[in-house]
Amino acid sequence: MLLTSYLLFIGLHVSEGCILVKSSQTLFITANAGGSVLLPCYCTDLHTKPETFSWQKNSGNKWEEISSESGQYRDRVQLVNGHSPGNLSLLISHLTEEDGGDYHCYADKSGYLFVSLDVKACSLENSGIPLSISAHTGGSVLLPCYCTDPHSKPERFTWNKLKKTRNTWEEISSESGQYRDRVQLVNGHSPGNLSLLMSHLTEEDGGWYKCDLGGCEHIVIKFTVTVSPQSLPFVPFALVTVIFLHIIVAVVYHTKRTKDPARVHYSTADGDAVVCLG
Numbered sequence: 518m519l520l521t522s523y524l525l526f527i528g529l530h531v532s533e534g535c536i537l538v539k540s541s542q543t544l545f546i547t548a549n550a551g552g553s554v555l556l557p558c559y560c561t562d563l564h565t566k567p568e569t570f571s572w573q574k575n576s577g578n579k580w581e582e583i584s585s586e587s588g589q590y591r592d593r594v595q596l597v598n599g600h601s602p603g604n605l606s607l608l609i610s611h612l613t614e615e616d617g618g619d620y621h622c623y624a625d626k627s628g629y630l631f632v633s634l635d636v637k638a639c640s641l642e643n644s645g646i647p648l649s650i651s652a653h654t655g656g657s658v659l660l661p662c663y664c665t666d667p668h669s670k671p672e673r674f675t676w677n678k679l680k681k682t683r684n685t686w687e688e689i690s691s692e693s694g695q696y697r698d699r700v701q702l703v704n705g706h707s708p709g710n711l712s713l714l715m716s717h718l719t720e721e722d723g724g725w726y727k728c729d730l731g732g733c734e735h736i737v738i739k740f741t742v743t744v745s746p747q748s749l750p751f752v753p754f755a756l757v758t759v760i761f762l763h764i765i766v767a768v769v770y771h772t773k774r775t776k777d778p779a780r781v782h783y784s785t786a787d788g789d790a791v792v793c794l795g
């Protein structure tokens with residue numbers, strides 16, 4: 518009797534299969550390009566192993582099976598069940614913008630769980646927080662701007678400078694104008710590093726700069742260029758010193774004269790001598 522009900526229980530349990538948590542709902546997930554994301558999907562009972570299940574992605578109105586063996590997801594997807602057979606979550610790594618879209622998880626006959634994945638090309642670190650930076654004339658400066666994920670690569674971004682007179686942002690180019698051959702991007706090692714290196718600084722380089730990815734993603738920097746003492750030309754500096762010494766000599770001479778107007782004290786090779794001027 519007991520055995521029968523036990524078998525009955527198991528039988529019911531097996532026939533039930535996997536019932537998806539949040540079945541027929543849609544989860545909205547955002548991730549960064551270059552990073553990885555876990556698309557969650559699991560059975561109500563984590564010990565249930567579904568007889569059939571799959572992950573599919575919608576591409577042009579048809580659902581295509583996701584495989585780690587070929588295609589877009591080759592070697593980038595894996596099932597991570599954390600030792601629970603009922604955990605059907607999918608880990609996608611090295612995300613690209615093309616990975617964004619609609620996914621669904623299907624298990625036994627319990628329906629679908631939908632996941633809408635948004636892959637951001639680059640979300641800027643400290644976006645919207647103005648920075649203040651200063652440097653000396655003649656020197657160089659790195660205007661910082663980088664994606665939270667260093668591997669992500671924005672499709673398009675620009676560096677701009679505020680033209681005060683017209684109150685408009687103008688794109689900076691190393692090919693022409695004020696910045697010709699003086700600016701360069703340093704993203705060689707990490708595509709998400711959009712920082713701008715500017716050299717041979719002049720006073721005119723001071724002002725407002727903007728690293729812009731479009732939308733709300735931008736960094737604004739107030740850049741101040743101060744005149745470096747080292748950049749003062751040597752000749753005028755020497756000249757100032759000489760003039761200053763002359764003034765000291767003149768003052769000393771004048772004080773001496775007012776004390777004793779009739780005499781000038783001077784040295785000769787033979788020793789001290791006093792000349793009287795009448």
Ligand SMILES: *[C@@H]1O[C@H](CO)[C@@H](O)[C@H](O)[C@H]1NC(C)=O
Binds near residue numbers: 559597599
């Ligand atoms: C499923 O497995 C992943 C990876 O181990 C884990 O992060 C997640 O929490 C698990 N989900 C559940 C509901 O246990």
Ligand SMILES: *[C@@H]1O[C@H](CO)[C@@H](O)[C@H](O)[C@H]1NC(C)=O
Binds near residue numbers: 703710
């Ligand atoms: C970006 O690149 C520059 C130059 O190589 C480096 O100094 C800076 O630390 C980098 N920034 C980040 C956040 O990696």
